[in-house]
Amino acid sequence: MKILKKILILPILLLGSLIGCSSGDSNDGTAPNTPTINVVINTEVVGTTTAMPNGDGSGLVKYTVTPSSGVSYKVDFGDGETAEPASGIFSHTYTESGTKSYEIKVTVFNGLKYYTATKPITVFVATKEIWGDEFNVDGAPDTNKWGYDLGAGGWGNNEPQYYTNRPENVYIQGGYLKIKTIKENYLGSTYTSARLKTAGKYSFKYGKIEFRAKLPAGAGTWPALWMLGDNIGTVGWPACGEIDVMEHVGNQLNKIFGTLHYSGRSGGNGDSSTTIISNATTEFHTYTLDWRADSIKFYVDNQLFKTFTNSASVPFNQNFFIIMNCAIGGNFGGAIDPNFVSSIFEIDYVRVYN
Missing domain, CATH: 2.60.40.10 (Immunoglobulins)
Structure with missing residues (x-):
């Protein structure tokens, strides 16, 4: 009878030990695990x-x-x-x-x-305009929205113009912003023009930007509506990214370029597509970029001509600022008409939508 009692007692003691461990106690005295969270x-x-x-x-x-x-x-x-x-x-x-x-x-x-x-x-x-400029007040552009790049030096493309903020080169008249490129001797340069930018004043990430513009005429003219990454001051170009919504050169009349530059796709190696339109220098057209986390699309007059797959591997997922300018000559603008005197790049409006 004593032997039977001993046999019964042993499993009872083992069971008690197992029950004690399941409650969170441990042989080494550490605290129990935190319960699982149901999120x-x-x-x-x-x-x-x-x-x-x-x-x-x-x-x-x-x-x-x-x-x-x-x-x-x-x-x-x-x-x-x-x-x-x-x-x-x-x-x-x-x-x-x-x-x-x-x-x-x-x-x-x-x-x-x-x-x-x-x-x-x-x-x-809902689609709504979140920033824009209609250029409805004659005179100088709004300094709350626009600053300037100034000077010469070729601008990385061997361009001969000197960018100024003079009223001779940039002004608003009759509801249009006008960027005038002039053949003249100015501070050592043989041409002048203007380059406006929103850097430090406005930038955005994703959305739609639309320009309505009439392009300048003349061999060698090189108008552009484009954007650069806000971080250009820290990472440089092309790592900051560049989005050229519209470029046109007078030597290739009516051919519109839409281009993306980033590391590995700089200079003439940009990711570019073109479309041919009519009357680029005599009529106004709309140039639009639809920029999203997964795609970047380029349009002229609501006609899609380029689609780019956006991803985390390229720098088009950060804030960009806006630039409008007209260069002349250089690596892309090409030979300038020797009879060129002046031309005007007209912008009716710039609108940014969510």
Whole structure:
């Protein structure tokens, strides 16, 4: 009988030991593991109604993530934007126009481990102008919007012009910005012109930019509507990226160039496409860039002529500023008509949309 009691007692002691470990105690006295987190993402697209199931067009979405406090968060909104909110209650405004679907990804850290959840969301964003200049006030361009590149030196392309901000070279008249290229002797140069830019005043990331312009005539003229990355001062060119919405050279009349420059695609090796239009120098046309996280598209008069696949491997996912100028001659402009006296590059408006 004593032998039986001993046999029964042994498994009972073993069972008690197992129960003690499952409660979080350990033989070495360390603390138990933090419990697993179940991450839940709740979304509210602002302005959702039966008639507008994807929101009121503002693009604003409110998020509530549980657990909502006491942990850290990392959020990928699916549109190229990320955040590290202080709590699980936050919001985000999508800016790409149209009805788009995204997948939000939330990573929660509980002190020991990372837990991730994802959720699809569809948002409607109304198209709206977010910046622009209609050039409706005669005189000098608005200094709150435009600055200048000044001087000579070839501008990396052996161009002979000197860029000024003189009223002889740049002015607004009758609802149009006019950039006038003149053959004249000026501070050691044989031509003058102007190059306006929004650097330090305005830049944007993604959206649509539209110019309405009439291009200058004359062999050697080289008008351009383009953009550079804000970080050019730190990383240089072409690492900052360059987007040429429109370039035209008088020696190739009516051929419109749309080009992207970046590391490995500089100078004459740019990623470029062309289209032929009529009356480039005698009529106004619209030159448009549709710039998104996944694509960059070039249009003339709403006709698509170039599509580029955007990705994280190229520098077109940051803020860019706007440039408008007219060069003459140089590596791309080519031979200048010896009878050239002057020409005018006219811009009706510049508009930036979300």
